[in-house]
Amino acid sequence: SQRRDRRSTSGIAATVGPPCLPWREPRQEEEGRQRPRAFPIDQVRGNFIRSVTNCIFSEAFPTPLKGPLRLAAVSKDALEGLLDLDVAVIVSDEFRQYVSGGKLFPGSEPLAHRYGGHQFGYWAGQLGDGRAHLLGHYTNRKGETWELQLKGSGKTPYSRSGDGRAVVRSSVREFLCSEAMYFLGIPTSRAASLVVSDEPVWRDQFYNGNVKTERGAVVLRLAKSWFRIGSLEILSQNGELDLLRKLLNFVIAEHFPSIHSNKSDKYLAFYTSVVNDTACLMAEWMSVGFAHGVCNTDNFSLLSVTIDYGPFGFMEAYDPDFVPNTSDDEGRYSIGAQAHAGLFNMEKLLDALRPLLSAAQQEVAEMVLKTFLDIYQTSSRMLLKDGTCLRFIQLMEDTRADFTMTFRQLSEASAHQLRRRNFTQAWALQDLASHGRFSDWLNVYLLRLGRQATHSRKDPHSDRQARMKSVNPRYVLRNWMAESAIRKAERNDFSEVALLHDILRQPFLTQASAEQAGYADKPPWWAHQLKVSCSS
Ligand SMILES: *[C@@H]1O[C@H](CO)[C@@H](O)[C@H](O)[C@H]1NC(C)=O
Numbered sequence: 078s079q080r081r082d083r084r085s086t087s088g089i090a091a092t093v094g095p096p097c098l099p100w101r102e103p104r105q106e107e108e109g110r111q112r113p114r115a116f117p118i119d120q121v122r123g124n125f126i127r128s129v130t131n132c133i134f135s136e137a138f139p140t141p142l143k144g145p146l147r148l149a150a151v152s153k154d155a156l157e158g159l160l161d162l163d164v165a166v167i168v169s170d171e172f173r174q175y176v177s178g179g180k181l182f183p184g185s186e187p188l189a190h191r192y193g194g195h196q197f198g199y200w201a202g203q204l205g206d207g208r209a210h211l212l213g214h215y216t217n218r219k220g221e222t223w224e225l226q227l228k229g230s231g232k233t234p235y236s237r238s239g240d241g242r243a244v245v246r247s248s249v250r251e252f253l254c255s256e257a258m259y260f261l262g263i264p265t266s267r268a269a270s271l272v273v274s275d276e277p278v279w280r281d282q283f284y285n286g287n288v289k290t291e292r293g294a295v296v297l298r299l300a301k302s303w304f305r306i307g308s309l310e311i312l313s314q315n316g317e318l319d320l321l322r323k324l325l326n327f328v329i330a331e332h333f334p335s336i337h338s339n340k341s342d343k344y345l346a347f348y349t350s351v352v353n354d355t356a357c358l359m360a361e362w363m364s365v366g367f368a369h370g371v372c373n374t375d376n377f378s379l380l381s382v383t384i385d386y387g388p389f390g391f392m393e394a395y396d397p398d399f400v401p402n403t404s405d406d407e408g409r410y411s412i413g414a415q416a417h418a419g420l421f422n423m424e425k426l427l428d429a430l431r432p433l434l435s436a437a438q439q440e441v442a443e444m445v446l447k448t449f450l451d452i453y454q455t456s457s458r459m460l461l462k463d464g465t466c467l468r469f470i471q472l473m474e475d476t477r478a479d480f481t482m483t484f485r486q487l488s489e490a491s492a493h494q495l496r497r498r499n500f501t502q503a504w505a506l507q508d509l510a511s512h513g514r515f516s517d518w519l520n521v522y523l524l525r526l527g528r529q530a531t532h533s534r535k536d537p538h539s540d541r542q543a544r545m546k547s548v549n550p551r552y553v554l555r556n557w558m559a560e561s562a563i564r565k566a567e568r569n570d571f572s573e574v575a576l577l578h579d580i581l582r583q584p585f586l587t588q589a590s591a592e593q594a595g596y597a598d599k600p601p602w603w604a605h606q607l608k609v610s611c612s613s
């Protein structure tokens with residue numbers, strides 16, 4: 078049995094917490110730096126599906142994957158930068174066990190989190206970590222605390238009808254995309270490792286009755302906190318207001334240092350902060366053409382970082398109706414509707430907070446909610462890459478020019494090339510230039526650049542190019558790129574996962590290996606027929 082002696086025998090038990098990772102000595106100052114054992118955990122024990130009340134977590138042990146286990150990928154940046162590990166640890170079999178649920182960190186009391194959520198517009202009741210286990214937290218030498226979570230590590234009391242596993246396909250996507258988003262500068266959860274097993278998992282990949290055997294995989298992922306809007310909603314909906322207050326107080330004290338924990342309007346301040354940060358996050362998504370795909374309240378972080386990478390996609394041909402989840406026929410979470418989904422989620426967050434707000438505070442909060450789209454738009458405009466404007470977006474939309482490469486090639490083009498309309502080496506700008514009004518737009522653009530030039534002593538164009546290249550990526554994780562790496566990974570060839578992972582660490586830098594792989598080229602013909610499979 079995996080069951081360990083329980084350290085805390087009362088019903089009141091831990092949030093989370095291995096005091097250290099097994100590969101390193103605890104530092105002196107870490108002793109006694111345990112987090113508050115603040116939250117009650119589920120009184121009921123045992124790994125069976127149930128409705129849970131009056132707690133934030135249930136005790137839940139990972140189910141080890143059946144071997145042989147293969148370490149398909151690791152993020153050196155996450156291991157070294159966040160967990161203070163020497164990447165040399167990865168060669169040990171022990172490491173594979175620890176990061177896939179086969180072994181628990183010393184002191185780890187793994188938990189599954191109870192939460193609810195609004196899914197596709199409707200209250201879905203209890204959801205919770207159905208295939209994820211919180212292993213504990215780690216405070217690194219920079220003083221940052223990261224929560225370690227396994228995904229795909231087996232059933233929990235919240236598994237509903239699921240089997241608690243994640244397949245290779247979805248795990249590769251999460252691993253690659255969360256790390257790629259980080260290097261694009263977008264707030265996100267991180268991924269430390271990806272372990273692939275031979276354990277069979279059955280999935281109906283396109284929900285069409287075609288059940289296929291795939292293999293189970295586990296990602297070790299990290300976030301400063303895994304609490305979601307749904308974490309608060311379930312407590313509010315169930316009238317568990319003491320617990321709601323307790324959880325909020327904890328989140329505010331741990332993660333919102335600028336909010337004074339004694340102030341009577343701290344919940345209002347918290348709400349205002351989440352509304353702002355979420356609007357800014359979603360503007361950042363838009364600025365790189367990222368569609369999350371499942372903007373349910375349970376998939377939205379209270380810290381406004383990107384979490385739960387599922388049927389996400391990066392938009393290629395510019396199209397506000399772009400929907401990464403091919404089963405989302407209504408386009409509820411299309412990229413153009415994404416901000417409205419965010420607004421909806423902020424409304425649900427406010428509903429969850431209402432019982433703790435006075436009537437006057439609720440009124441203020443409603444006004445704050447109304448600022449969401451404005452903040453989103455202002456932030457989007459700021460991120461709208463230098464020199465472009467809504468008319469430019471219109472040209473892109475009309476010509477269905479590639480979103481990423483249009484911005485990038487505009488960044489790379491010299492003034493000379495722009496003036497001569499020489500786009501021989503710029504396939505996306507060529508598409509754009511087919512527009513009848515392109516020339517007008519370009520004239521205005523050049524005029525503006527010229528004006529800026531007279532105000533600046535330095536060579537304004539090389540300045541512009543450098544500035545624009547530092548914010549307009551040349552490489553994003555396009556579906557076809559992920560798919561190609563996944564096909565190899567299914568055959569235990571992880572070389573392309575490693576290549577993509579490496580290239581996407583420097584998305585703004587032109588790299589020979591990426592050029593050779595065609596990652597900045599027009600997507601191959603077969604990319605257009607790709608569907609993002611949704612079962613995960
Ligand atoms: C905050 O509240 C605590 C107890 O509720 C009290 O001891 C402390 O003095 C208060 N701090 C401030 C700055 O008001």
Ligand SMILES: *[C@@H]1O[C@H](CO)[C@@H](O)[C@H](O)[C@H]1NC(C)=O
Binds near residue numbers: 353357358
């Ligand atoms: C809003 O959020 C952004 C991004 O998180 C941050 O830079 C900015 O300071 C915030 N503004 C306010 C008023 O809190």
Ligand SMILES: *[C@@H]1O[C@H](CO)[C@@H](O)[C@H](O)[C@H]1NC(C)=O
Binds near residue numbers: 204371376385388
């Ligand atoms: C969003 O949350 C729901 C409920 O927990 C979960 O079933 C789903 O897998 C999540 N989506 C992703 C992409 O992780």
Ligand SMILES: *[C@@H]1O[C@H](CO)[C@@H](O)[C@H](O)[C@H]1NC(C)=O
Binds near residue numbers: 388402405
């Ligand atoms: C994709 O959209 C459909 C239709 O709204 C939904 O039922 C399904 O759960 C979505 N897939 C995921 C992974 O969220």
Ligand SMILES: *[C@@H]1O[C@H](CO)[C@@H](O)[C@H](O)[C@H]1NC(C)=O
Binds near residue numbers: 500501
């Ligand atoms: C167009 O630009 C390319 C570089 O991108 C250059 O090699 C080529 O000579 C230019 N052609 C003309 C006609 O200026």
